[in-house]
Amino acid sequence: MEAIKRLASQNAVVIFSLSSCCMCHTIKRLFYELGVNPAVYELDEESKGKEMEKALVNLLGRRPAVPTVFIGGRLVGSTDEVMSLHLSGSLVPLLKREGGLWL
Secondary structure (H helix, E strand, C coil): CHHHHHHHHCCCEEEEECCCCHHHHHHHHHHHHHCCCCEEEEHHHCCCHHHHHHHHHHHHCCCCCCCEEEECCEEEECHHHHHHHHHHCCHHHHHHHCCCCCC
16 A cells, blocks of 8 residues: 555546556546546556555555546545546646646
8 A cells, every 4th residue: 555655646636547457547547638647557567566556455445446546646536536627627737736737
């Protein structure tokens, strides 16, 4: 869990992902199209990826654990939470406020 918190606090936007996950791809694409350059950790390519995935399951309280997004070091959530913020018009202001987007 400490590794997750440390990584999540090192960049304005952090995405924990799996390289083969279609929802992970969708969330990464959304951020890229908004002009955000997130730090992306592909858990299937990380040496401690399985441990990190277990920590994310514990943090979220559900499976699947990816994609998991942190903005400004705080847990935003998974696909549903990110898309809800985006559709409500709250995602871009949050990204600007936390230094993840400069427009």
